[in-house]
Amino acid sequence: CELWVVEEGTAYRFEKDFDGYRDKVLDQLAEREAEVERMEQRRREERAAKRARMGIDKAKLQELRKQKEKELEEEEKQKEKEFAEKAKKAAEEAKEAEAAKKAAQEKAAKKKAEEESEEES
Numbered sequence: 001c002e003l004w005v006v007e008e009g010t011a012y013r014f015e016k017d018f019d020g021y022r023d024k025v026l027d028q029l030a031e032r033e034a035e036v037e038r039m040e041q042r043r044r045e046e047r048a049a050k051r052a053r054m055g056i057d058k059a060k061l062q063e064l065r066k067q068k069e070k071e072l073e074e075e076e077k078q079k080e081k082e083f084a085e086k087a088k089k090a091a092e093e094a095k096e097a098e099a100a101k102k103a104a105q106e107k108a109a110k111k112k113a114e115e116e117s118e119e120e121s
Helices: 018-120
Strands: 003-007 010-014
Touching (some): 010 018
Antiparallel strands (some): 003 010
16 A cells, blocks of 8 residues: 655655654644744743833833822922912011001101190190
8 A cells, every 4th residue: 555645735655654654744743733832932931021021111110100209299398388488478578567557657646646745835
């Protein structure tokens, strides 16, 4: 019995018996399975590397976010401090203006009292 094999676009007579052909097919199958396993392993490694890069990127992003939040918090504290200083200064100026107004009123009242006492005399 002759065994003819048709594969890869050609046909040829297989020199060995059917058991030899079976061994050849099983070897080819094992080679394909090994190649598929290598490809799958490569894909797993690439995905792991990508996850690792994303993890690093995520860590960097969180670090930058914390840094930015800290900067914003410091800016907010600085603005609050400046606002408090301006409010304090405005209150002091208002107090000084009130004191000057009161002094002017007292001076005017004193002057008026002096004028009235001069008129009576």
